[in-house]
Amino acid sequence: MLKNYDIVIIGASAAGITAGLTARKYYPQKSIICITDVSKVPIPCGIPYVFGTIGDAMKNLIPVENMCKANNIDLVNDKVIKINREFKLVLLESNESYGYQKLVIANGSNPIIPTIEGTSLENVFMIRKDPSYLTTMMKQIDESKKIVIIGGGFIGAEMAEECRKRRLEIEITIIEMQQHCLQLVYDEEFTILAEKALIDQKINLLTQEKVKKLVGHKAVEQVILESGKIVEADMVLLCIGCSANISLAQEAGLRIGPTRGILVDSYMRTSDTDIFACGDVCEKVSFFDQKPSNLKLASIATAEARIAGRNLFENKRKMEGVIGCFSTALGGLAFCAAGLTESQATAKGFEVVCGVGESVNRHPGLMPGAGNMKVKLIFNKKDTALIGAEIFGAISGGELINALSVCISQKITAENLVTFQAATHPALTASPIAYQLVNAAEMACVKLN
Amino acid sequence: MLKNYDIVIIGASAAGITAGLTARKYYPQKSIICITDVSKVPIPCGIPYVFGTIGDAMKNLIPVENMCKANNIDLVNDKVIKINREFKLVLLESNESYGYQKLVIANGSNPIIPTIEGTSLENVFMIRKDPSYLTTMMKQIDESKKIVIIGGGFIGAEMAEECRKRRLEIEITIIEMQQHCLQLVYDEEFTILAEKALIDQKINLLTQEKVKKLVGHKAVEQVILESGKIVEADMVLLCIGCSANISLAQEAGLRIGPTRGILVDSYMRTSDTDIFACGDVCEKVSFFDQKPSNLKLASIATAEARIAGRNLFENKRKMEGVIGCFSTALGGLAFCAAGLTESQATAKGFEVVCGVGESVNRHPGLMPGAGNMKVKLIFNKKDTALIGAEIFGAISGGELINALSVCISQKITAENLVTFQAATHPALTASPIAYQLVNAAEMACVKLN
Numbered sequence: 001m002l003k004n005y006d007i008v009i010i011g012a013s014a015a016g017i018t019a020g021l022t023a024r025k026y027y028p029q030k031s032i033i034c035i036t037d038v039s040k041v042p043i044p045c046g047i048p049y050v051f052g053t054i055g056d057a058m059k060n061l062i063p064v065e066n067m068c069k070a071n072n073i074d075l076v077n078d079k080v081i082k083i084n085r086e087f088k089l090v091l092l093e094s095n096e097s098y099g100y101q102k103l104v105i106a107n108g109s110n111p112i113i114p115t116i117e118g119t120s121l122e123n124v125f126m127i128r129k130d131p132s133y134l135t136t137m138m139k140q141i142d143e144s145k146k147i148v149i150i151g152g153g154f155i156g157a158e159m160a161e162e163c164r165k166r167r168l169e170i171e172i173t174i175i176e177m178q179q180h181c182l183q184l185v186y187d188e189e190f191t192i193l194a195e196k197a198l199i200d201q202k203i204n205l206l207t208q209e210k211v212k213k214l215v216g217h218k219a220v221e222q223v224i225l226e227s228g229k230i231v232e233a234d235m236v237l238l239c240i241g242c243s244a245n246i247s248l249a250q251e252a253g254l255r256i257g258p259t260r261g262i263l264v265d266s267y268m269r270t271s272d273t274d275i276f277a278c279g280d281v282c283e284k285v286s287f288f289d290q291k292p293s294n295l296k297l298a299s300i301a302t303a304e305a306r307i308a309g310r311n312l313f314e315n316k317r318k319m320e321g322v323i324g325c326f327s328t329a330l331g332g333l334a335f336c337a338a339g340l341t342e343s344q345a346t347a348k349g350f351e352v353v354c355g356v357g358e359s360v361n362r363h364p365g366l367m368p369g370a371g372n373m374k375v376k377l378i379f380n381k382k383d384t385a386l387i388g389a390e391i392f393g394a395i396s397g398g399e400l401i402n403a404l405s406v407c408i409s410q411k412i413t414a415e416n417l418v419t420f421q422a423a424t425h426p427a428l429t430a431s432p433i434a435y436q437l438v439n440a441a442e443m444a445c446v447k448l449n
Numbered sequence: 450m451l452k453n454y455d456i457v458i459i460g461a462s463a464a465g466i467t468a469g470l471t472a473r474k475y476y477p478q479k480s481i482i483c484i485t486d487v488s489k490v491p492i493p494c495g496i497p498y499v500f501g502t503i504g505d506a507m508k509n510l511i512p513v514e515n516m517c518k519a520n521n522i523d524l525v526n527d528k529v530i531k532i533n534r535e536f537k538l539v540l541l542e543s544n545e546s547y548g549y550q551k552l553v554i555a556n557g558s559n560p561i562i563p564t565i566e567g568t569s570l571e572n573v574f575m576i577r578k579d580p581s582y583l584t585t586m587m588k589q590i591d592e593s594k595k596i597v598i599i600g601g602g603f604i605g606a607e608m609a610e611e612c613r614k615r616r617l618e619i620e621i622t623i624i625e626m627q628q629h630c631l632q633l634v635y636d637e638e639f640t641i642l643a644e645k646a647l648i649d650q651k652i653n654l655l656t657q658e659k660v661k662k663l664v665g666h667k668a669v670e671q672v673i674l675e676s677g678k679i680v681e682a683d684m685v686l687l688c689i690g691c692s693a694n695i696s697l698a699q700e701a702g703l704r705i706g707p708t709r710g711i712l713v714d715s716y717m718r719t720s721d722t723d724i725f726a727c728g729d730v731c732e733k734v735s736f737f738d739q740k741p742s743n744l745k746l747a748s749i750a751t752a753e754a755r756i757a758g759r760n761l762f763e764n765k766r767k768m769e770g771v772i773g774c775f776s777t778a779l780g781g782l783a784f785c786a787a788g789l790t791e792s793q794a795t796a797k798g799f800e801v802v803c804g805v806g807e808s809v810n811r812h813p814g815l816m817p818g819a820g821n822m823k824v825k826l827i828f829n830k831k832d833t834a835l836i837g838a839e840i841f842g843a844i845s846g847g848e849l850i851n852a853l854s855v856c857i858s859q860k861i862t863a864e865n866l867v868t869f870q871a872a873t874h875p876a877l878t879a880s881p882i883a884y885q886l887v888n889a890a891e892m893a894c895v896k897l898n
Contacts, residue, residue: 014880014881014882017882018881018882021882025891025895026895026898043812043813043875043880045812045873045874045875045880046812046813046816046875049816049875049876053816053817053876054813054815054816059813059815060813061813062880062882297870298873298880298881299870299871299872299873299881300870301881302881302882302884302887303868303869303870303881306867306868306887306891307868316864317864317867317868318868319868322870323870324870325871325872327872327873327874327878328874328876329874329876329877334877336872337872338872363492363494363495364495364503364508364509364510366503366508367495367498367502367503368502369844395818395845395876395877396844396845396847396848397848397877398845398848398872398874398876398877398878399845399846399847399848399849399852399877399878400848400849400851400852401872402849402852402869402871402872402878403848403849403851403852403854403855405852405869405870405871405872406852406855406856406859406861406866406869407855407859409865409869409870410855410856410859410861410865412855412859415765415766416858416859417855418755418766419752419755419756419766419767419768419769420752420854420855420858421748421749421752421771421772421773421774421854421858422748422774422851422854423748423774423775423776423785423786423787423847423850423851423854424494424747424748424776425494425776425777425778425847426492426494426495426498427498427502427777427778427844427847428776428778428783428785428844428846428847428848429776429847429848429851431463431492431494431511431747432463432467432747432748432750432751432752433463433466433467433470433511433751435751437851438751438755442471442474442755446474446475449475
């Protein structure tokens with residue numbers, strides 16, 4: 001049976017639901033439906049916390065049903081198997097189909113499975129956005145003694161910490177190809193601090209090591225590294241990133257971009273102007289040089305969704321490219337970054353000037369909740385605009401990084417940052433004399449002088 | 450005896466020391482001296498916390514000696530009694546004098562004593578930036594049973610909470626002229642939340658009440674209100690603000706501004722171009738309409754000091770006017786504001802459009818440390834630029850407000866804020882779908898549409 005909707009959205013995770021909510025605000029008369037192939041949608045960034053802090057995959061859900069109900073958006077739990085652009089409809093696994101005026105593809109990404117032997121052995125898991133899969137995985141963690149995590153990026157590091165929270169007695173090892181964990185997001189001095197937070201929790205780090213294969217009889221037993229080392233394992237987690245779910249779009253003849261995402265313009269339109277895409281599934285360009293970027297973040301997904309949802313019937317908002325704003329907490333400390341690291345900026349050909357500010361985030365330092373906070377700012381020497389920032393330390397850094405994300409998006413200069421009037425308070429922040437962000441900018445100004 | 454310095458700074462609190470540190474960075478060869486009339490300089494914003502959380506005035510000091518030593522700045526504990534502009538020297542109480550090439554006046558402000566009867570009775574105190582005075586005051590708090598605080602602004606509210614922390618059993622009453630405490634900084638809905646935080650700590654609030662006089666034999670016994678009410682008191686704290694210490698400047702013939710501060714230009718130069726002023730002592734204009742502003746904040750003082758210190762021998766930095774960024778914590782909750790409140794903006798003649806975003810600041814909401822956070826944004830309808838922001842709730846609001854202070858200084862529009870890429874994380878912030886700042890901006894965009 002065919003039903004017609006003004007707006008059909010494929011996916012109801014961060015991008016899909018945000019596109020729907022945004023569309024509802026600007027197009028109150030339009031009919032909207034969200035189609036999701038999982039009956040319960042996990043909060044994507046919350047997944048690692050399911051295993052330790054939260055302890056239950058069913059308590060880490062986006063309240064999709066409530067959001068849809070409150071905003072007059074229909075919701076169906078089914079799988080889109082085909083997009084028919086000629087007749088402007090999508091066909092579902094249940095054999096139903098929905099006609100659309102405007103279609104939003106927001107069906108996200110899937111974990112990458114490395115092309116090595118042994119990934120289909122039992123007890124080899126990846127991070128799937130599916131509560132029932134996560135529940136099975138949690139049971140396996142409870143039965144394991146030696147967990148090996150392949151990939152020391154955010155998810156790998158967070159998974160390691162949460163497995164440790166769940167199981168104090170077991171062996172946990174991260175294997176990372178790069179010299180340091182989290183190296184794609186932080187400069188070396190910050191990665192060392194992050195690694196220390198992991199090591200302090202008795203998590204083994206094997207860096208500069210590449211996995212050759214996984215071996216075992218029925219279930220995984222060993223991880224064989226290219227260096228010849230062998231790591232014993234009764235459970236392996238693959239945390240090496242995600243790839244966009246482009247098959248639907250590809251089969252429908254939509255153009256695919258260089259990082260294998262659905263190609264979109266700055267209005268988030270695909271090569272078919274009645275079809276928009278947003279979130280992990282779509283191609284992105286860097287804010288800094290408009291070159292392809294393969295960043296996949298919920299914060300980017302929702303920003304794109306707010307653009308797509310707004311633009312469905314008129315071009316109103318534009319995407320200027322992805323800045324890349326990350327944060328995590330390891331060992332109770334915040335690790336945050338926005339924009340380019342110093343090494344990324346240098347690799348992109350920018351000549352940079354950096355400044356660092358470090359201070360306790362209370363004043364005086366014996367106020368309750370005081371902790372160290374370090375801020376590094378990276379400026380483009382040419383125009384002195386801020387192009388990157390990293391924060392380590394107190395948890396409130398998780399909000400301060402967003403001050404810096406705004407600054408980057410506004411191309412604020414070092415001089416502008418030095419004289420900016422920061423609200424400071426003994427119980428909340430560093431003193432105005434020691435305020436890290438301003439002092440980091442001042443250090444850069446001195447070098448630029 | 451006369452000693453010559455390139456740079457003489459009067460005052461070593463937030464403004465004076467920051468001017469000195471900034472000057473040292475840009476003028477490494479110049480000789481610098483700071484002259485302070487208190488041997489120990491309190492952290493000004495930390496003063497209320499001396500009485501409860503910290504418990505000792507000597508533990509709330511700016512480490513002025515160390516800062517000066519580490520930066521090759523001389524420091525002398527003496528009082529400047531005269532500025533001789535003709536010979537470019539300052540005369541001290543000790544009879545020494547210092548010649549200057551450039552002088553920075555940063556001698557701050559003093560508590561206002563209201564022109565009512567009885568302020569010189571015993572046990573009537575004000576908030577003086579002097580540790581020995583504060584220590585005497587603390588002893589008196591320990592001997593009091595009924596403390597009345599006149600003035601329900603920041604200092605009054607913070608003093609009330611800290612007196613309560615120190616003494617659970619006593620009566621504490623705030624008397625405030627306006628309809629609500631903190632009304633000069635927050636819109637009504639936020640003042641009500643702040644008042645609730647105070648009432649929850651059994652602090653009595655008497656609002657819309659003006660004090661007529663203080664009466665008593667030797668020590669204060671009663672506060673008589675103009676309404677006829679009588680409030681029993683064995684200690685009174687006057688918390689009604691500060692006035693600039695302009696007498697030195699006035700006697701030296703420097704021009705004084707409409708709010709009784711030393712008049713300065715946007716480079717922080719007084720009417721004598723070899724004399725700069727910064728901090729509470731100098732006149733300010735509003736960022737929003739360049740009209741006189743009597744805001745006195747450490748965050749403004751340090752911003753001005755970074756401008757003055759930089760500009761001593763060349764005009765490099767400009768003050769664009771004060772934005773007004775405030776934060777406090779009451780009952781463990783952050784109350785923060787930047788720029789204009791809705792009512793202030795309206796009073797200044799702006800037509801405004803507001804948006805509110807409210808959500809738990811973790812995702813999912815059962816992550817540890819979760820608390821509610823509410824963000825209100827005030828946009829100028831004419832150009833849709835952000836002109837004000839208020840935050841209530843979780844402590845990390847103390848850093849988020851600075852994201853908004855930057856946005857105000859950059860005149861960011863509602864549309865720009867909606868599509869800004871915010872770093873979000875389960876353990877640090879709201880989810881990207883629910884991120885308060887973005888959703889508040891979206892609500893304003895819908896209204897502006």
